[in-house]
Amino acid sequence: MNDTTVPETLAYTNGRLVLIDQTRLPGELVTLVCEDVEQTHDAIRRLVVRGAPAIGIAAAYGVCLAKPANRAGYLSAIERLATSRPTAVNLFWALDRMKAVVESTSSDDDLAGVLQAEAIAIHDQDRMMCRDIGRHGATLLRDCHAVLTHCNAGGLATSMWGTALAPIYHLHQSGHAIEVFADETRPLLQGARLTAWELSQAGVPVTVLTDSMAGSLLRTGKIDAVIVGADRIAANGDAANKIGTYPLAVLAKYHDVPFYVAAPSSTFDLSLANGDLIPIEQRARIEVSSPHGVCVVPDAANVINPAFDVTPADLITAIVTELGVVESPDTEKLARHLA
Numbered sequence: 001m002n003d004t005t006v007p008e009t010l011a012y013t014n015g016r017l018v019l020i021d022q023t024r025l026p027g028e029l030v031t032l033v034c035e036d037v038e039q040t041h042d043a044i045r046r047l048v049v050r051g052a053p054a055i056g057i058a059a060a061y062g063v064c065l066a067k068p069a070n071r072a073g074y075l076s077a078i079e080r081l082a083t084s085r086p087t088a089v090n091l092f093w094a095l096d097r098m099k100a101v102v103e104s105t106s107s108d109d110d111l112a113g114v115l116q117a118e119a120i121a122i123h124d125q126d127r128m129m130c131r132d133i134g135r136h137g138a139t140l141l142r143d144c145h146a147v148l149t150h151c152n153a154g155g156l157a158t159s160m161w162g163t164a165l166a167p168i169y170h171l172h173q174s175g176h177a178i179e180v181f182a183d184e185t186r187p188l189l190q191g192a193r194l195t196a197w198e199l200s201q202a203g204v205p206v207t208v209l210t211d212s213m214a215g216s217l218l219r220t221g222k223i224d225a226v227i228v229g230a231d232r233i234a235a236n237g238d239a240a241n242k243i244g245t246y247p248l249a250v251l252a253k254y255h256d257v258p259f260y261v262a263a264p265s266s267t268f269d270l271s272l273a274n275g276d277l278i279p280i281e282q283r284a285r286i287e288v289s290s291p292h293g294v295c296v297v298p299d300a301a302n303v304i305n306p307a308f309d310v311t312p313a314d315l316i317t318a319i320v321t322e323l324g325v326v327e328s329p330d331t332e333k334l335a336r337h338l339a
């Protein structure tokens, strides 16, 4: 795949982490610059940068912004950034790599350089993983012309190209006719605001639907496959992803539509036997009660706002990673795949 027309989600230059501010899309394409750990933590927390792989890459660069730039400062930065969001395991995968570099570097004078090199390596590795997910995923979708997705698992959620959207970019760029139906994805509308934006920028036909329309759309028989990303996949293949993914998987099963999860190996947490053990982020009431500043829920009413749900492996037709495809995933198959 060649570069999409979407600018890269994040870049690190001269001690500045430059992020596309995803809270401002689709209306404005603007960047936000982080120059220290707290600004990076806040950007992850507010979903200025979001998506499991992108969060990991941003946090790795955030460590490089530690002040003081010494061993204690870097370790404190790692600890602080680990509190930004709990579900996407890529955050901890990246921070663990940065911590390993600190612990294995004897000279404090070398730390800044080796940490920056590790963050760049994490960023570069993600580009390769997304590219390869695109290649492997394209084989799964080779006979598909209409796919449904949820939230945003595109270039904006990663270094570039994405996970769930990478196969779609791959097929589109090879001349294969494919259109995407994108769930708006309440409450923060990553599908309507981000997936529709980046696909439109790339010239991929995209139709936005409300989350409640997915069942009726699947019932029409128009959808050839559902493909989504993931934030953390347990050892048995249970996958945590944006809230609303689980009911979509149930609907896909009921309507006999293949349900695919696309994720790099950095999204797997083999320390967890199953998805019940995945920490689910609970976000603020206001995201549900007052979208865009308009109060839609009376103060007297309670609100719940889990950011993710877990799809059991038995509802997943296949998981595609940069290493290939695992059909009907289970603990044994995934252990072999990731070995």
Ligand SMILES: CSC[C@H]1O[C@H](OP(=O)(O)O)[C@H](O)[C@@H]1O
Pocket (backbone or CB within 6 Å): 050, 051, 052, 053, 150, 151, 152, 153, 154, 157, 158, 162, 163, 164, 190, 228, 229, 230, 231, 241, 242, 243, 307
């Ligand atoms: C390629 S991971 C994308 C993944 O992250 C999203 O969550 P959020 O926007 O809250 O960071 C969503 O679960 C996507 O599938």
